């Protein structure tokens with residue numbers, strides 16, 4: 478059972494520099510450094526090299542996240558289970574940093590945040606490079622064929638493979654936890670659907686979300702760089718801006734109108750953004766990209 482509270486033991490955020498959902502959580506954390514009230518908690522970060530298959534390593538797959546995905550938040554006392562959904566992690570952080578979810582905009586934030594998280598970022602990001610998913614399947618199969626795997630690790634690899642080959646078919650045991658909204662969400666059955674119709678559908682959803690965000694932003698544009706004109710970033714800002722920048726980095730600027738482009742541009746280039754990812758794009762470029770070191 479998860480508890481809400483402060484503890485001297487650090488939390489650990491497992492993340493990857495170029496994972497869009499990790500970027501959302503990390504931008505959220507960076508934005509809170511400006512808040513006047515600082516809770517007595519420490520969140521250490523551990524980089525997981527999902528580009529080269531570290532999420533398939535036994536330590537991660539068996540002990541941190543059976544799904545082999547980041548971000549994940551753990552704590553030795555506060556959580557009996559690692560928190561494996563970025564939306565859950567975000568809401569958990571809001572308990573410590575209420576400015577992230579201002580009461581006046583709570584419903585709008587939740588509605589757009591959930592719409593954002595229903596997007597299939599895997600397909601959106603790799604629409605032009607679907608072979609990446611196939612590479613992950615191959616690596617998982619190779620590890621499965623090793624004769625020296627422990628029984629638990631073998632089962633975990635089988636589970637990961639089933640997620641990759643038949644997304645949506647495997648459901649983790651439901652460990653009901655009233656604190657979280659999306660506990661162990663079923664994997665999107667369309668995770669690897671790279672058909673032109675499906676990609677088009679995703680793009681339509683991106684446009685719809687950005688249209689709604691544009692209406693909000695236009696109302697508050699003169700007040701502050703944040704979408705609702707608030708003093709501090711909300712979790713909608715910290716989740717939406719990485720998505721807009723990702724769309725730019727994959728060459729899908731046609732999906733982003735002028736208002737949203739300007740909105741994201743105000744943050745890119747700030748100290749906050751540099752802390753997030755330096756001067757590099759949000760996508761991994763072999764031979765060029767540098768991972769951001771964690772504390773562990």
Ligand SMILES: N[C@@H](CCC(=O)N[C@@H](CS)C(=O)NCC(=O)O)C(=O)O
Nearest residue numbers: 496497498527545546547561562563
């Ligand atoms: N349920 C997760 C999904 C996380 C997810 O899809 N993470 C991607 C990076 S953004 C990942 O770890 N991919 C590696 C893999 O699937 O093996 C959440 O919403 O936080």
